[in-house]
Amino acid sequence: MADDGLITIGALARACGLTASALRFYDDCGLLVPVRVDGATGYRYYSEAQVDRGVMIRRLRGIGVPLEAVAEIVDGDGARAERLLDAHVAELAERARAAAVVTRMIKEEIRAGAVLSAAALAAAIEQVRSAAALDREMPILAGVLVESSADSVTVTATDRYRLSTRAMVPVRPSGAAWSVVVDAGELGGIGSWLRGLDEVSVWSADDALILAGGGTERRCGVIDEAYPDYRAMLAGLAPVRTRVVVARDALLAALEDRGAAPIVFLADESGLLLSRDGSACIAATITGPRTELAFSPTTLRPALVSAIGPEIMLDIASADAPVVVRSATDGDLTTLVMPTAIMNSKENDA
Known part of the structure; x- marks a missing residue:
């Protein structure tokens, strides 16, 4: 403090919460002019009454008030x-x-969200979700993989015995590639919401898959584990030896009478037989050599129910290799079904 009761610029700066350089700037602007400036040293001295003005200037500047408005406020x-x-x-x-x-x-x-037909996404989720594992022995298999690329959005699920995957062409593609694994249980009730929308935006966050449309938003929790490389599985399938094209509803109806026991298929020139003795025969177009294989109904039925269109195509490599189930008219949905071991005649009759 100076001898005449004035305070130094440093003391005023501390009292106002300002820096000395800020006070020099406000002096140059005429907002806070010192009472006296020492002609020899250039030191600035202020009165204690200027502390309140300095605090007011600091607060106004803190909320972004322009300098010219500050002057009018403190002086007006x-x-x-x-x-x-x-x-x-x-x-x-x-x-x-x-x-x-x-x-x-x-x-x-x-x-980088993708915009999809909401109805198409609802259908894809319903078609694929049933292939996810019901138990939690391997938590990642209880999820649905959702992938977005520059030209498609793909949903995939597998429980090791069945694999379903469907690709959709977006209305507006994603700006960047991303993928998340969504807990299949969280997708169970989302279909009715989606069917009330025309379009839905889909993107991934750190801990969720987010779907937004119609002014509302849904968040689905994700499973933070690496998903099996299903594309390598598809690429590694053995060459198709026999191809069967059959009416889906006719095949489903024939399965209804077979109970829970494994079903033996025999594909030859006469059509698709559901037993060796030919007691149930379905009209089918067979290309390739005669083939015999068996399925568990609990594995095969969901694959047929979720198939697209009135006809399905079965691509068979061998009796112990995954069978590819596709729509005969739309290849967007692909399902792999693992056959079971074929029983001998005595076991089959039992």
Whole structure:
């Protein structure tokens, strides 16, 4: 403090919560002028009464009030000061609203969400989800893999005995590739919501798959484990030896009378037989050599129920290799079904 009761610039800076350089700037602007400046040293001295003004300037600048408005507020009458403050707050609110709009657009670009037909996604989830494992012995198999690329969105599930995968062409593709594994249980009730929408945006977050449409949003929890390389499994399938094209409903109806015991198929030139003795024969188009194999109904029925279209195609490599089940008219949905061991005649008759 100076001898005449004035305080130094450092003391005022500490009292106001400002820096000495800020006080020098406000001096140059005429906002906070020192009472005296030492002509020899150039030191600035202030009165203690200027502390309140310095605090007011700091607070106004802290909320972004422009310098010219600060001068009017600290030097003008109270009514004028209030109007200026209200105008500044309104401007801040408008800027915040505009910033929120831009931020939302940027986030959507960062999320790189794909836009899909909501009905197509609902159908794909229902077709594929039943292939996920019901038990939690391997938690990752209780999930549905959702993948987005530049030209498709694919959903896949497998329980080791059956694998279903369906690709969809998006209305608007994703800006970047991503994939998540969603707990299949969380997708169980989402179909009715999706069917109430025209389109749905889909993207991944750190801990969720997010679906948004119609002003609402759904978040599905994810399983943070590596999913089996199903593409390598598909690529490694043995060459097709026999191809069967058959009416889906006719095959399903024939299965209804077979109970839970393994079903023996015999594909030859006469059609598709569901037993060796030919007691149940379904009209089918068979290409390739005669083939005999067996299925568990609990594995085969869901694959047939979820198939697209009135006819299905069975691509058979051998009696102990996965059989590819596809729509004969739409290849977007592909299902692999693992045959079971064929019983001998005595076991079959029993």
